[in-house]
Amino acid sequence: MTECYIRVAEDENEEPMEIPSEEDGTVLLSTVAAQFPGACGLRYRSPVSQCMRGVRLVEGVLHAPESDWSNLVYVVNYPKDNKRKMDEMDAASAVKIKRGVQKTSDLIVLGLPWKTSEQDLKDYFSTFGEVIMVQVKRDAKTGNSKGFGFVRFTDYETQVKAMSQRHMIDGRWCDCKLPNSKAGPDEPMRSRKVFVGRCTEDMTADELRQFFMQYGEVTDVFIPKPFRAFAFVTFADDQVVFFFLYGYNLFCVGHSVCPHI
DNA sequence: GTTGAGCGTT
Numbered sequence: 001m002t003e004c005y006i007r008v009a010e011d012e013n014e015e016p017m018e019i020p021s022e023e024d025g026t027v028l029l030s031t032v033a034a035q036f037p038g039a040c041g042l043r044y045r046s047p048v049s050q051c052m053r054g055v056r057l058v059e060g061v062l063h064a065p066e067s068d069w070s071n072l073v074y075v076v077n078y079p080k081d082n083k084r085k086m087d088e089m090d091a092a093s094a095v096k097i098k099r100g101v102q103k104t105s106d107l108i109v110l111g112l113p114w115k116t117s118e119q120d121l122k123d124y125f126s127t128f129g130e131v132i133m134v135q136v137k138r139d140a141k142t143g144n145s146k147g148f149g150f151v152r153f154t155d156y157e158t159q160v161k162a163m164s165q166r167h168m169i170d171g172r173w174c175d176c177k178l179p180n181s182k183a184g185p186d187e188p189m190r191s192r193k194v195f196v197g198r199c200t201e202d203m204t205a206d207e208l209r210q211f212f213m214q215y216g217e218v219t220d221v222f223i224p225k226p227f228r229a230f231a232f233v234t235f236a237d238d239q240v241v242f243f244f245l246y247g248y249n250l251f252c253v254g255h256s257v258c259p260h261i
Numbered sequence: 262g263t264t265g266a267g268c269g270t271t
Contacts, residue, residue: 106269108267110265110266110268111267114264114265137268137269147265147266147267148268149269150268172265179268181268181269195271198271228271230271
């Protein structure tokens with residue numbers, strides 16, 4: 001089997017997108033997830049049984065059901081409770097303020113291979129559940145990975161699952177733990193203040209306020225002088241503010257806004 | 262251009 005394109009859609013009735021296979025005819029889950037963030041697998045309707053069938057997934061590699069992928073449309077699987085279509089989320093509807101549920105906290109991921117990227121991390125952890133943010137810590141000068149990073153999940157159950165096992169990531173066993181510095185596990189990040197990174201010099205406090213007020217009442221905007229490429233926005237609500245800002249190509253968790261990957 | 266227990270630039 002040689003490389004080809006397979007047709008993948010969010011739903012059976014949606015317009016499919018063509019996704020490239022590898023040279024050996026397999027399709028990487030990460031390739032699917034690049035177009036369908038959060039995807040954890042594929043399924044298809046069997047022409048014979050008319051039932052939905054799962055596509056074999058082994059260590060991040062999807063294998064053609066028969067001798068080839070034929071001309072079927074494959075449907076994306078998402079982790080339970082993650083059926084939402086990510087790119088349909090507008091900023092306002094993406095606001096989640098969870099009350100009365102166990103809040104998640106950042107997890108440190110130890111033992112990462114030097115080569116592992118944030119995209120790799122996101123692809124991997126998305127198979128457990130919806131991922132809010134990932135970070136790979138790097139040397140500021142060389143850009144080399146320090147071999148550890150952070151991950152934050154939407155759901156606490158996902159976090160517990162991730163902490164309860166070891167992880168084979170790019171060929172190394174890694175561990176997910178609660179970080180020992182910063183915000184205790186019982187009270188993770190209740191800050192009303194949001195760090196806004198990657199600011200440009202022309203952004204005004206007023207513009208930031210105008211933008212962030214769609215998420216809640218803004219009580220303060222702080223821009224350091226002289227220009228330092230970041231700002232702080234403070235909300236009235238003391239709940240954890242956490243949302244995605246797809247339009248701005250950013251995503252934001254708790255008290256930090258990161259470039260969206 | 263290396264390494265392998267740890268703890269997060271703003």
